[in-house]
Amino acid sequence: MSVRKFKIAGVQLGPISKNTPKEKTVEKLCRLLEHAADHQASLAVFPELALSSFFPRWYIESQEEIDSYFEIGDITAGVVKPLFEVSKARGIGFSLGYAELTDDGKHYNTGILVNNKGKIVQKYRKSHLPGFSEPADGIAFQQLEKRYFDQGDIGFKAVKTDPEWIDATVGILICNDRRWPEAWRCYGLQGMDLCLNGYNTASNGTSLFGGEENKALRLYHSDLSTKANAYFNSTFAVSVAKCGLEDGQELMAGSLIVDPNGRVIVQAKTEGDEVIFSDIDLDETINGKTKMFDFSRHRRPELYSRIVEQKGSIELSFAPQ
Ligand code: CDT
Numbered sequence: 001m002s003v004r005k006f007k008i009a010g011v012q013l014g015p016i017s018k019n020t021p022k023e024k025t026v027e028k029l030c031r032l033l034e035h036a037a038d039h040q041a042s043l044a045v046f047p048e049l050a051l052s053s054f055f056p057r058w059y060i061e062s063q064e065e066i067d068s069y070f071e072i073g074d075i076t077a078g079v080v081k082p083l084f085e086v087s088k089a090r091g092i093g094f095s096l097g098y099a100e101l102t103d104d105g106k107h108y109n110t111g112i113l114v115n116n117k118g119k120i121v122q123k124y125r126k127s128h129l130p131g132f133s134e135p136a137d138g139i140a141f142q143q144l145e146k147r148y149f150d151q152g153d154i155g156f157k158a159v160k161t162d163p164e165w166i167d168a169t170v171g172i173l174i175c176n177d178r179r180w181p182e183a184w185r186c187y188g189l190q191g192m193d194l195c196l197n198g199y200n201t202a203s204n205g206t207s208l209f210g211g212e213e214n215k216a217l218r219l220y221h222s223d224l225s226t227k228a229n230a231y232f233n234s235t236f237a238v239s240v241a242k243c244g245l246e247d248g249q250e251l252m253a254g255s256l257i258v259d260p261n262g263r264v265i266v267q268a269k270t271e272g273d274e275v276i277f278s279d280i281d282l283d284e285t286i287n288g289k290t291k292m293f294d295f296s297r298h299r300r301p302e303l304y305s306r307i308v309e310q311k312g313s314i315e316l317s318f319a320p321q
Contacts, residue, residue, distance in 0.1 A: 234288025
């Protein structure tokens with residue numbers, strides 16, 4: 001059996017304050033996963049760092065305090081275990097973002113895909129860590145992901161899921177990754193037809209580099225990144241927020257599900273806990289993959305070497321002719 005048509009749920013989360021015990025957060029996630037299962041969803045997508053407040057907004061000196069935000073060892077056995085049990089009992093898969101501390105002391109901003117039997121079938125570690133390693137002066141909230149996390153070491157490995165659950169080729173991205181077309185294309189080149197992303201994005205704030213960055217523009221950029229890259233790679237995409245006023249910082253909402261033409265199928269209306277649903281048919285990705293974006297017919301990799309050989313942009317000088 002091949003399940004290409006199914007219901008997918010995007011689970012937008014409201015704020016999770018610093019003082020919320022993880023057990024309480026997991027209880028809430030379990031309720032939302034049950035809700036998605038009640039609506040016959042096959043897969044529910046949770047946001048980035050879904051178990052805690054978005055701690056990289058603070059400059060924290062105590063390593064013990066930093067590590068308290070991380071899951072150590074087997075995530076299926078600790079405080080998050082009930083979520084895996086709901087998955088198995090209700091036959092619903094989920095993806096989840098969390099902070100991972102490995103046995104050899106590495107700190108990652110991680111996403112996992114769990115199948116409808118409560119089993120982890122894919123892991124991804126955030127590749128594009130935004131912000132800075134050192135705190136900046138004169139801003140209310142920091143973005144210190146480069147300080148607290150190691151760079152993801154897995155790359156972009158798509159996974160083919162059990163066709164009797166959902167017959168999909170899934171790629172996972174985490175927040176800032178959604179703004180990098182290279183990441184999407186690496187998955188696109190493996191035939192991705194479902195991209196899962198979760199984000200914690202500040203709605204507004206002081207730009208250290210000047211320029212306009214209000215709430216509407218930030219939401220526009222977030223939506224644009226998902227819509228454009230879904231179209232360029234002919235894939236469905238689910239992008240979900242942790243949002244609302246979290247420990248004094250406003251995080252953007254706007255969770256959405258996008259079709260392979262880059263059209264928004266459904267978008268969250270609130271700035272709190274909200275589950276959005278869509279019935280999707282992965283065969284709708286075939287048209288784009290065989291026509292406009294048939295990579296094997298149209299791509300010109302021999303001309304793209306700059307993409308992998310160079311990191312920053314170079315500066316050209318005018319050459320009179
Ligand atoms: N969490 C995360 O990756 N947030 C970034 C904000 C970057 S602002 C320096 C994002 O791209 O939404």
